[in-house]
Amino acid sequence: MRKAFTLAEVLITLGIIGVVAALTMPALIAKYQKQVTITKLKKVYSILNQAMKLSEVDNGDYDTWDTTLSASDYVDKYWLPYFKVMKVCDTYKACGYSKSAPFIAPNGTADVTSVVIVTNRKTFVTTDGTLYSIWTIDGILGPSDDIVVDLNYSKPPNQWGRDVFRFTRVAGKGVLTKSYDTPDLS
Numbered sequence: 001m002r003k004a005f006t007l008a009e010v011l012i013t014l015g016i017i018g019v020v021a022a023l024t025m026p027a028l029i030a031k032y033q034k035q036v037t038i039t040k041l042k043k044v045y046s047i048l049n050q051a052m053k054l055s056e057v058d059n060g061d062y063d064t065w066d067t068t069l070s071a072s073d074y075v076d077k078y079w080l081p082y083f084k085v086m087k088v089c090d091t092y093k094a095c096g097y098s099k100s101a102p103f104i105a106p107n108g109t110a111d112v113t114s115v116v117i118v119t120n121r122k123t124f125v126t127t128d129g130t131l132y133s134i135w136t137i138d139g140i141l142g143p144s145d146d147i148v149v150d151l152n153y154s155k156p157p158n159q160w161g162r163d164v165f166r167f168t169r170v171a172g173k174g175v176l177t178k179s180y181d182t183p184d185l186s
Helices: 007-059 071-078
Strands: 085-089 122-126 131-139 142-150 164-170 174-177
Touching: 007 071, 007 164, 007 174, 071 122, 071 131
Parallel strands: none
Antiparallel strands: 085 122, 122 131, 131 142, 142 164, 164 174
């Protein structure tokens, strides 16, 4: 007589495996998505710092850049040539967003930060699908570039800290995440 598993035993085993998989898959997916975000954020950080350094080679030290230029002219001169730009957005709709202030605060409430403000900000999308919105702030600590980045362009969730991040230039350190060691100027 041959020994074998009964159909009931096989089905129970498969059921247990299914339950364990159902319990662990969300955690594995969340961990994977977090790692993807971290990798994209590191890439953006590197691209921003490389763009700034290349611009300094061509245009002199960052502290000497002409912040009296219009936002559009400033970004056109000091930043845009150092990115692989797919398109420049003149409106939030051109950027693929359904409203001008599409971002969500970490607590889930609507944020007031606009994607495009033609008078003081230049917004563009790079070939890797990342949106950059750069503007100059001439504040109490001197000129500073404030850069909003949406890692996945206009795709959801458009939430600060998940796929939308803010960077700024910190004297002597390059481009860092906003509020790294400076007060929020916005």
